Amino acid sequence: MSADLLETRSQALEATAWGEKFRFIQPRNIVFWIYLWMCGVGVVKAWQMFAPYSGYFGQALLVAGVVSVISAAVWTWWFRHIDRYERQPVGLVLTGFVWGASAATFTIAISGNSALGSLYSKLFGQVWAEDWHAGLSAPFVEETAKGIGIVVLLALAPRLVRTATDGLLLGAFIGLGFQTSEDFLYSVVGATQGFGAHQTDGLIGSIALRAYSDIVSHPLFTALFCAGVIYLIGTPAQPRRIRRGLALIVAPILIHGVWDSMLALAGGNSSIVLVVMVGDIIFALTALWIAFVWAHPRESHFVRDVLAPEIESGVLTDDEVTAAGGWRQQRAYVRAAQTRPERRQRRHIVRAALDLCGDLAVSKGLDSPEVVEARNEITRLRHGIAAGSQSSVGTSSA
Template identity: 80%
Template sequence: MSTALLESRAAALDKTAWGEKFRFVQPRNVVFWIYLWLCGVGAVKGWQMFAPYAGYFGRALLVAGIVAVISVIVWGWWFRHIDRFERQPVGLVVTGFVWGATAATFTIALPGNTALGSLYTKLFGQVWAEDWHAGLTAPLVEETAKGVGIIVLLALAPRLVRTVTDGLLLGAFIGLGFQTSEDFLYSFAGATQGFGAHQTDGLVGSIAQRTFSDIISHPLFTALFCAGVMYLIGSTAQPRRIGRGIALIVAPIVVHGVWDSMIAIAGGSAALTIVIMVGDAIFALTALWIAFVWAHPREAHFVRDVLAPEIESGVLTDDEVTAAGGWRQQRQYVKAGGHRAERRRRRHLVRAAVDLCGDLAASKGADTVDVVTSRGEIARLRSEHPS
């Protein structure tokens, strides 16, 4: 293989730190102790909030917990699915999730929301505060509480948190942790209505409402916010882009604020509330799509650098490497195959190319057993389904 291509591969793997491990216990890192303290405080506060009700409302807490676990599994699977190239270490993902579920929720957001809501009541009156305090409190306090999480992860794993895509995916897991705790809180609140006389009815209603609202919720908000933070900070793998950073930080705050204030904005009109809800959702999803579009060229560039030597050696074609660099490129490449068998062959080849990229990242470019196996799988696909 060309020396220049191998050097480019090594440089790409060094910049992205794809394949590197995460070590959580860092006694010499002050951020590690701050993390433990804030998450510990959050866990204790959460326990103190629910423990007194565990007896009478035990069934509601159990059902809410089961639903929360199912939600985490479903959303977690999806976020790992879109982590396309070299997935973040599970330990780092769990660290972000725990921050969102404990420190961001119970240590920072709940006291902050309460304090700011009380201030609004004193300054503007009870009626105004009931209409607007959610939309003018939660976006500022909660997005900041969750956004601090990406700074914490950056301090704990500076080599692993480097690109905007890292911010998007880790931010989604931080937001998922926050959403899980918040859903549990709302589900429990629904079960305790009417002094708990109809726990199941109230719980089902709360779960249904939260399941719907979770489509445009904290994982999306935090993914955008943390991507914006990564643009503002910059790294060896990601040039600083202040304009994009500010835009991605402001966007979820605005979306969150409108979402929480849509009834007040609509003046009580059900029809206008639906219009605002749909418009806000479209804006949020569009912002997320733009964030991925902005992040894609850097990721695709690194993928090409990692896989370029495989083109030279004949393992992959240029079109296959291009398709491995993004979902849209993959769809175009697969669609161009024409008949079903060829489209299936192309889809499997692209997946195999992505797997090879991950194995090369884990081995830092060395020809390990996994790398050789991935190359063999690509060769097998070609022999069984010749074009």
Template identity: 45%
Template sequence: MSASLRSESARTTTAAERRRDAIDLSGWGRRFRFVQPRSLAFWVYLVLTAIGLVHIWSYFRQDVVFYAEPFAVAAVLCLLCGVAWATWFHHIDRWERQPAGLVTAAIVWGAIPATFAFALPVNTAMLGIYPKLFGQDWASNWAAGLTAPFTEEAAKLCGLVLLLGLAPRLIRTANDGLILGAFIGLGFAVFEDFLYAANGTMTSFSSNPDSAAVTVSLTRIATSAVSHPLFSALVCSGAIYLIGTAAQPRRVLRGILFVLAGMFLHFTWDDASGLGGDNGLGIIAVMAASIIAALVILTIAFRLAAPREREFVRDLLAPEVDDGTVSADEVDALVDRRARRAWLRSAPSHRARRARRHLRRALFDLCHEVARADGVPTSRLDHARAEVSRLRDRAAD
């Protein structure tokens, strides 16, 4: 065998090993199985969900007959908002698309056990204690922010811990914590929004309860972007750094900072009135500052989590580069922002630039199919490769 052939063979073997190691380490392409009778996490999840359902029934059963229509209106509005945000979260989950079953389990945990089995009973008890200890005025300004960041974030974090028990080979990186934390928070936010709308309907004594349900629902929905999904994304990502996994080295200080950041932002959001001095402009200023800080910290969290995912992309596509299916420039455009901008700018026409954007999505699809195939040729993998080739031809026009 000639030296050039030996070198080519060694390079191919190395690329194949890199792919194999990346699949094993990252968990990309793994399927999620919820029903695991031998797992304690599975039974704890079921029991706490059942407790949450019992609390939901006991909370609403006396009023649902009288307010069935406004409850239905509020439920539809909150669910539509939830679907819209879930679609967006799926869109930004570009590195590894979490399995639908795992996402569903995350949303259900946030919606039922975290909200009704944990947060609602504990918050009710705590909010009843604070006025007795410090007075009603103090409690109205500070009680919510000194309760919810601890009880609610802990309740949502328990869901991530159980999901880690159910899917230890799927939840491996800080980015997984960000995405799943956002879905847990989304489930919490949707049911909390509905709860506020239901309570507003029952306490307004309005001649038009449907209008009250719509008003409260839309008010709550307007703040969904920077509430529970964002808080729990930061807290759950920080927890992954604290715990450490096979794919994510422990970063204790970073983990503590992200957990505290999520809780602090939750505090500023709930106690905007107290921080703003009960002044309308002050409250708006606090909320605006909280939103800006939250988005900045979230951006930092995604950027710090990205390098590990980029390594997986490069390793998964290494054999595809050697085979000529994908070019090195295209891989760079997937994982590097500056390279992506230069790659798009170098397109010969607007149509070619648009085709390159589609090509980039197709390359991500190919990456996912490579991981899912796990080294075995499949029709879906062949289709993904053919789609890359087709879009590359269009991008060259």
């Protein structure tokens, strides 16, 4: 392999820190102790809030907890699925999730929202505060509380939080933690309405409402916000982009504010509420798509740098490395195949190329047993395509 290509690979792995481990216990890092204190305070406040309901409302709390866990598991599977390149260490992901579920929710957001609500009532009156409190407090307080989480992760793992994609994915898990606690909180509120006379009915209604509203919720908001923080701060792998950073920080605040103020904005008109809701969803999904479009070229560039020596050695082709760099490139590569089995095998090759990229990251570019096995798997898949193509041609000729 070319020395220049190997050096470029080494530089890419150094810049991204792909494959490195996360160490949570850092007694010499003041942020570690701040994290423990903030999350500990959140856990204590959550216990103080829910413990009085554990007797009479025990069944409702259990059901709400189970539903919250299932919801979190489904979202976790999805977020890990779209983590296309080198996946973040599980420990780092859990650290972000716990921040969102405890510190951001119970230590900061609940107190901050209550304080702003009280202030709005005193300044503008109770009626105005009821209409606009949610839309003019939660977006600022909650997005800031969750956004602090990515700064904490940057301080705990500066070599692992490097790109806008890292901000998007870790932000999504921070938001998922917040959403899980919020869903549980609202489910309990629903179960306790009417002095608990119809716990199940109230709980089911709350769960259904939260499941619907979670389509545009905290994982999306926080993913955008945290990617914006990465752009705003800049890292060795991500040059500072102030305009992008500000845009991605403002966007979720605006989306969140409109979502929480739909009834006030529409004046109670259900038709206008529907229009505002659809418009906000479209804007939110568009903003998320733009964020991934902005982040993609940087990650794709690093993938090519890591896999370029494999092209020279004949393990991968240029088209396969290009396909590994993005969903759009992968679709084009797969659709160019002649037969369905070949398309299926091409998908496997792209996945195997990404696995090879991950193994190379772990081994720091060395030929570890995992790297050798990944290369052998790619060769096997390619021979399978060739055999399948020849079989198809032979059948057609016959």
